[in-house]
């Protein structure tokens with residue numbers, strides 16, 4: 221499998237040298253936890269792990285992507301016109317093997333995001349800790365640009381199911397954990413290598429993944445044309 225375009229997009233980041241900002245607020249903790257309880261009640265029977273397009277399905281998620289702190293920072297980085305390109309809610313149920321391999325959010329076989337015109341966000345709906353599957357990132361890994369994800373191994377099935385491409389040559393040892401309280405979030409350069417482990421606790425871990433884009437950020441390959449969900453600006 222090869223990238224849809226030959227641009228590596230190596231270079232600096234709108235998110236600075238590390239390529240991420242963490243500990244931001246998208247909601248107050250008690251409200252985030254209330255949303256988590258609703259999601260757990262709704263999905264417990266089927267133990268749904270991934271809910272795509274959460275911002276189109278749940279009012280709270282449509283509000284979450286407009287969180288003033290996140291949107292304000294995103295606009296400062298990529299400009300006044302911002303749309304959501306994609307969201308999904310990820311639920312890690314206790315006792316399930318559900319690790320997400322190292323990957324970069326801005327590249328997959330269908331499209332590539334221009335890192336100067338896009339930002340990824342991860343919103344903690346429950347607390348996210350090192351034992352229930354919080355994100356781990358490799359600071360500065362964005363600077364090398366998009367990596368080749370052609371050498372997948374069998375363990376990548378979870379990532380494939382989610383549309384992420386496992387990168388098994390990632391420098392695992394340099395990972396930094398990003399624990400967050402419910403209601404907190406981090407922003408990431410769309411080239412930043414990140415992953416998460418399975419949840420080894422008795423509770424459910426829930427995170428909302430968001431990709432924000434500015435006009436012209438998406439290079440699609442083939443007929444795929446993402447439907448954007450504009451938040452601000454008029455040039456969509």
Ligand SMILES: O=C(O)CCC(=O)C(=O)O
Nearest residue numbers: 310320325415416427429
């Ligand atoms: O929620 C997780 O555990 C991982 C999410 C993630 O890395 C992603 O969706 O890009």
